[in-house]
Amino acid sequence: DVKVTQSSRYLVKRTGEKVFLECVQDMDHENMFWYRQDPGLGLRLIYFSYDVKMKEKGDIPEGYSVSREKKERFSLILESASTNQTSMYLCASSPLSHGNTIYFGEGSWLTVV
Amino acid sequence: LAKTTQPISMDSYEGQEVNITCSHNNIATNDYITWYQQFPSQGPRFIIQGYKTKVTNEVASLFIPADRKSSTLSLPRVSLSDTAVYYCLVGDISSGSARQLTFGSGTQLTVLP
Numbered sequence: 001d002v003k004v005t006q007s008s009r010y011l012v013k014r015t016g017e018k019v020f021l022e023c024v025q026d027m028d029h030e031n032m033f034w035y036r037q038d039p040g041l042g043l044r045l046i047y048f049s050y051d052v053k054m055k056e057k058g059d060i061p062e063g064y065s066v067s068r069e070k071k072e073r074f075s076l077i078l079e080s081a082s083t084n085q086t087s088m089y090l091c092a093s094s095p096l097s098h099g100n101t102i103y104f105g106e107g108s109w110l111t112v113v
Numbered sequence: 114l115a116k117t118t119q120p121i122s123m124d125s126y127e128g129q130e131v132n133i134t135c136s137h138n139n140i141a142t143n144d145y146i147t148w149y150q151q152f153p154s155q156g157p158r159f160i161i162q163g164y165k166t167k168v169t170n171e172v173a174s175l176f177i178p179a180d181r182k183s184s185t186l187s188l189p190r191v192s193l194s195d196t197a198v199y200y201c202l203v204g205d206i207s208s209g210s211a212r213q214l215t216f217g218s219g220t221q222l223t224v225l226p
Binding site: 004031042043045048056088090092094096097101102103104105106107109 | 147149154155156157158159162200202206207210214216217218219
């Protein structure tokens with residue numbers, strides 16, 4: 001089974017803090033993603049990476065950055081957390097093949113106070 | 114980009130067959146259709162994927178008409194544990210950009226005893 005592991009399930013951070021959300025996948029997938037999920041807004045793509053050190057902005061990249069130094073690891077960084085970044089964050093991975101089978105992690109609930 | 118439309122919610126009773134339809138009028142030639150199940154506080158879980166006609170696995174069937182402008186997820190004999198949100202995803206990750214992937218807004222399925 002594909003496993004996408006997000007390091008923290010629940011975090012509480014203060015406004016202005018730098019926040020790191022870590023994600024690791026064990027299937028040697030080329031693609032990795034960070035989504036944000038909010039009630040009524042569905043899944044929104046923050047950033048996408050198709051290879052080590054490569055990244056592409058998604059629909060809502062403002063206030064976020066990412067890092068992919070190794071193929072299996074994709075980190076989401078909130079440089080200065082704000083209350084409007086309180087949300088559930090989902091990491092996902094997929095192989096670089098025809099189709100769109102994306103495998104998701106369990107999610108990280110971030111509360112910024 | 115293929116825009117997707119799903120019903121917001123559906124109710125069913127245990128033991129019934131449930132069909133959830135997703136409309137995707139401007140689906141592209143290379144796009145696949147994938148369905149996910151999501152329980153509260155968890156990441157979406159892959160259910161089934163198809164390109165055309167009918168696909169069946171141990172948990173669901175996926176029906177795609179010839180024009181591919183819609184797809185129907187069929188869950189046979191649902192149980193209370195099938196209560197979840199179901200998302201359709203249309204796109205093709207091999208097209209080079211995750212922004213080409215379009216998630217539906219999700220259908221809340223509630224199975225009643």
